[in-house]
């Protein structure tokens with residue numbers, strides 16, 4: 001098979017298909033978070049690390065104004081082109097979520113599927129949380145979904161799933177290459193096997209992410225001084241089923257509220 005060694009984020013068409021499966025549940029959940037924690041007052045939303053804008057697009061269709069940033073220009077171009085094609089404004093732009101300036105403040109921000117873990121050191125995560133707080137309206141909400149490192153059970157080391165649209169299908173595999181708890185870094189292998197009627201090829205990548213136990217995340221939030229944890233859920237995205245985070249927890253969606261200070 002032909003193998004292309006490249007960042008999966010440089011291939012937005014395939015990324016968008018592969019990560020599209022949970023889009024409906026995530027979008028519904030963000031709407032329910034708005035209802036439960038903000039009494040439905042959020043009209044402006046923001047997504048750091050928005051990638052292809054799959055969630056931004058889905059939320060724009062629900063009537064929200066959504067702005068997003070990402071480091072990857074190809075993902076941003078894909079997002080803006082899709083918005084434009086469907087008559088929505090092009091509101092995604094290239095920026096680093098560690099430090100950026102958006103056009104206007106928002107009521108609710110969301111950061112799903114481990115993107116937050118791309119910030120690999122304490123300084124950049126604290127800078128991100130500070131930057132987010134400065135641009136979130138009073139009492140606003142920031143939803144962050146990612147995998148914790150469980151302490152009492154073995155972490156999931158391997159995942160594979162497939163997605164199909166028309167003649168295009170992509171089989172994805174993701175696995176752990178290395179865990180360095182002391183440095184709090186994890187390295188993952190990831191590949192997309194892409195099948196089209198005329199071509200079969202693999203995009204092969206390695207991703208580095210910061211690791212968090214529940215205590216490390218709670219301590220980061222406390223250290224930021226700008227946010228408090230007001231709710232915890234898992235990747236079933238069920239607003240009626242909050243979870244209690246404990247040392248066995250792995251997939252968690254934290255709901256943070258901006259502190260009044």
Ligand SMILES: C[S@@+](CC[C@H](N)C(=O)[O-])C[C@H]1O[C@@H](n2cnc3c(N)ncnc32)[C@H](O)[C@@H]1O
Nearest residue numbers: 009049050051070071072095096097113115118
């Ligand atoms: C797993 S994807 C998630 C994309 C999108 N949030 C979604 O739900 O589909 C992670 C994204 O984070 C972006 N990213 C990584 N580091 C970043 C940074 N420092 N600032 C902004 N974006 C970043 C990558 O380019 C990639 O598009």
